[in-house]
Amino acid sequence: xxxxxxxxxxxxxxxxxxxxxxxxxxxxxxxxKNGFVRNFDGTTATLIKEADFGWHFREVxxxxxxSLFLMGTxxxxxxxxxTNLSKLDTFNLxxxxxxxxxxxxxxxxxFPYAYIVSSNAQRIIKADLITGKSEVRVLPFHGVFxxxxxxxxxRFVIRYIDTTTLNAKFKLMDGKGNILITEGNLSKPMQDAGxxxxxxxxxxxxxxxxxxxxxxxxxxxxxxxxxxxxxNTQTIDTTHTLKTEIVHTKRxxxxxxxxxSINGHATIYNKTLYLRSKxxxxxxxxxxxxxxxxxxxxxxxxGHYLGSFYLPSxxxxxxxxxxxxxxxxxxxxxxxxxxxFNLTQP
Amino acid sequence: xxxxNLAVTVIILLFIALWVYAGFSKIGDYDxxxxxxxxxxxxxxxxxxxxxxxxxxxxITALLFIPKATRLLAMYLSFFGMLIFTGxxxxxxxxxxxxxxxxxxILNDLGWHxxxxxxxxxxxxxxxxxxxxxxNRNISRGTSPKDTTTLxxxxxxxxxx
Numbered sequence: 001x002x003x004x005x006x007x008x009x010x011x012x013x014x015x016x017x018x019x020x021x022x023x024x025x026x027x028x029x030x031x032x033k034n035g036f037v038r039n040f041d042g043t044t045a046t047l048i049k050e051a052d053f054g055w056h057f058r059e060v061x062x063x064x065x066x067s068l069f070l071m072g073t074x075x076x077x078x079x080x081x082x083t084n085l086s087k088l089d090t091f092n093l094x095x096x097x098x099x100x101x102x103x104x105x106x107x108x109x110x111f112p113y114a115y116i117v118s119s120n121a122q123r124i125i126k127a128d129l130i131t132g133k134s135e136v137r138v139l140p141f142h143g144v145f146x147x148x149x150x151x152x153x154x155r156f157v158i159r160y161i162d163t164t165t166l167n168a169k170f171k172l173m174d175g176k177g178n179i180l181i182t183e184g185n186l187s188k189p190m191q192d193a194g195x196x197x198x199x200x201x202x203x204x205x206x207x208x209x210x211x212x213x214x215x216x217x218x219x220x221x222x223x224x225x226x227x228x229x230x231x232n233t234q235t236i237d238t239t240h241t242l243k244t245e246i247v248h249t250k251r252x253x254x255x256x257x258x259x260x261s262i263n264g265h266a267t268i269y270n271k272t273l274y275l276r277s278k279x280x281x282x283x284x285x286x287x288x289x290x291x292x293x294x295x296x297x298x299x300x301x302x303g304h305y306l307g308s309f310y311l312p313s314x315x316x317x318x319x320x321x322x323x324x325x326x327x328x329x330x331x332x333x334x335x336x337x338x339x340x341f342n343l344t345q346p
Numbered sequence: 347x348x349x350x351n352l353a354v355t356v357i358i359l360l361f362i363a364l365w366v367y368a369g370f371s372k373i374g375d376y377d378x379x380x381x382x383x384x385x386x387x388x389x390x391x392x393x394x395x396x397x398x399x400x401x402x403x404x405x406i407t408a409l410l411f412i413p414k415a416t417r418l419l420a421m422y423l424s425f426f427g428m429l430i431f432t433g434x435x436x437x438x439x440x441x442x443x444x445x446x447x448x449x450x451x452i453l454n455d456l457g458w459h460x461x462x463x464x465x466x467x468x469x470x471x472x473x474x475x476x477x478x479x480x481x482n483r484n485i486s487r488g489t490s491p492k493d494t495t496t497l498x499x500x501x502x503x504x505x506x507x
Contacts, residue, residue, distance in 0.1 A: 001480065001484070004476070004480050007422065008425070008473075008476070011422065011425065011426045011429065012429065014426070015426060015429040015430045015433060016433070018430060019430065019433040019434065019437060022388040022389065022434075022437075023388065023437060023441065025391065026387045026388045026390075026442075027387065027390070027391070028387065028443050029443065247381075249381070254385075255385060255444075255446075256384070256385070257384060257385060257390060258385055258386065258387040258390060258443065258444035258446070259444060260443070261443065261444075278443075
């Protein structure tokens with residue numbers, strides 16, 4: 001019996017050893033210096049309130065005064081909490097079952113209406129939060145789009161993928177799905193179905209500008225609501241790891257190798273872009289980088305880098321999305337955890 | 347004893363079915379399997395080798411269950427294999443910087459979390475199989491302390507007639 005126990009232990013140790021070796025050689029970013037530094041200007045974010053409502057929240061889709069509207073992966077449910085996270089209410093929407101609507105959709109709330117846009121389902125849905133009733137509109141065009149951002153109740157900007165050329169282009173769309181404007185020279189013609197230059201699109205109401213931060217390349221593109229380019233610039237994070245590659249297969253376009261993310265979630269507040277970077281600067285410590293997420297700030301006006309700060313994790317889990325809910329107040333979401341942070345700037 | 351033997355037989359049949367299906371489905375979809383390995387952060391640099399070695403190992407393990415003499419070896423290999431697969435999925439879910447699609451025959455319809463549960467179950471099943479087979483083997487050799495059928499006969503004192 002002892003012989004068999006020993007053999008089992010040996011197998012467990014060997015298995016763990018193999019997995020450890022695979023982990024150490026997996027080409028993950030941040031194992032070598034990335035060749036850039038960050039300016040931590042003294043801005044600090046402190047967690048002041050945390051809650052676990054038992055629901056998985058994917059994004060904040062609107063705010064009205066003290067009320068915050070949250071969305072999960074079910075398009076028929078919108079949640080409402082307040083900036084104190086002291087309660088959670090649910091609005092149930094009467095949306096008919098639509099194939100491929102969930103989970104790929106975006107939602108915006110301008111109370112009392114919710115606007116749900118889905119590329120896979122080719123629908124725009126306007127739902128009344130009070131009555132639950134919804135109007136479903138089929139988009140008049142075919143094709144895939146990503147990054148839909150709502151400018152107002154009647155205008156959306158989308159990143160459309162041309163099925164013939166596989167090039168991505170930004171388009172301005174109205175509430176009925178009619179394309180109003182197509183960009184001229186914002187996007188590079190990569191024939192990549194939008195993969196290589198995938199990213200996060202955000203709208204700044206104050207300056208009426210949109211900023212697109214690419215995920216796998218360290219670039220920022222700023223343009224106006226007429227789809228005219230303001231500027232292209234680079235974010236501070238660089239990397240020496242392998243570049244992202246795509247491949248065309250029978251099933252479509254996909255990543256050839258595991259892509260290295262450079263930039264993550266972004267949000268805009270007070271004419272400043274708050275962009276999460278997934279690359280560690282040469283002047284950062286592993287411990288700080290692992291226990292927090294690092295956010296780089298850029299001026300919307302010209303893309304100039306302003307500085308960086310850390311946003312602490314929620315019960316050991318990285319904050320995946322964050323939004324400003326007031327002056328110096330950030331709401332962070334991490335799956336089923338939600339927290340409010342106080343931002344102190346020097 | 348009968349229940350133990352039946353349990354061992356069921357476990358063996360399950361593993362034969364698992365390894366045969368897993369091995370042949372990889373061979374049948376070799377190009378896609380190799381491509382998916384190339385998209386995994388942990389094994390991308392070993393994609394070529396694993397694409398050939400893994401289905402081969404799975405089929406050989408299934409064959410080793412057939413002769414009685416190699417069944418325990420096959421069960422140990424199954425435990426080792428499932429342990430690595432389980433650890434790999436756990437690492438993908440918790441430490442990987444990129445999670446590709448979890449493709450693999452019937453398991454194609456499982457998400458990563460369901461795949462992890464499936465693998466944990468089969469790891470524990472292999473461990474159970476090892477324990478039962480070793481126990482059965484000890485009983486048949488008479489080395490188990492609970493087995494009364496193989497004790498030497500009691501020497502009864504001769505009574506003078």
